[in-house]
Amino acid sequence: MDRRHVLGALLGLLALGAAAMLADVLGTTFFAVTVTYLLSPLREELVRHRLSPWGASLFSTATAVLAVVVLAAPLVFVVAIRLDTIIAFLSSLPPTVTIELYGMSTTLTLAETRTAVVAFGRQLARSFALAAPVLALKLTVFVMVLFALLSHTAETHRALIALVPHSYRDVVRALSRRTRATLFGIYVLQAATAAGTFAVALVLFFLLGYPYFLTLAVVSAILQFLPVVGPSVLIGLLAVAHLVVGDPVRAALVFLLGSLLVAWLPDVLIRPRLARETADLPGSLYFVGFVGGLLTLGPVGVIAGPLAVALVIEAADLLTDELNQVPISED
16 A cells, blocks of 8 residues: 555544544634635735735734624624523513404414523523633634644645545545635625625614614624525514514514515625625525534534535536546447
8 A cells, every 4th residue: 555545544543533532622623624724815815925924824813813703792792781681571571462453363372482482591691601711712722723724734735635646636626626615605705794784784773763773683694694594584573573562564664674675685785796706506505504514513514514515516516527528438
């Protein structure tokens, strides 16, 4: 057996052993690796502009940390500041609600749903308080791994590509391109669309007179990461809530404006301008990868699921091209 392949197999075994022993930070390491894929072009561009490799790696790492802080800050605000208010509001809801609309009425029982949602909110608050120190440690690990990978990007790439036979290196490059494009779509495109959704929702909910317009805008931005349905879930719940209290005009207003400006407009304005850089992954398959990865792997599956689906599609395309290049013999 070739010495390179023996060393490659040894590397794989050691990596599996390390993954087993470091399982608690495996998800953090995975996120750091995926972010490295996206930041490598930035680092290379900085190096081409006469910045030292160490300085370029440090700047790229700082950019990633700043992006994480900016994106996480609204969520932390909602959980830490507004969660008690939301729980108090849910607790104040009556056990039953009667809806009257155009001469017809129906009664909804909210007791069990209210109790379950309140219990979930309180558990979420306790979990967040307990997880804060752990999250701080994982953020430290994320930064260290990211900086280490960026500092040795060229060496790592050469070491991995050297294990691949020359006739298959085009396959590795194709999979690498698909990986970067998919990660761009998951991270950059989704984050940009979420930021646009937050800005539009903040203005809309403020103009509609909602007291907690900032919280609603944050929730809308978070839901933007949920494929296919997105902020439509929140808009629908708000419309139903207004119907419950007998305000059909306000329900129609928030449903129409919210669906148009919050759920639809950011996709139309932002996605087409960035979609050129993303992988050609249909929305239905992205949804399958998102939900399947989330249910199977937890939070890390939000990235790993769609990425796995994208790589399967790329491998299928490569196989199709290879088969079409083979001439078919005629009897």
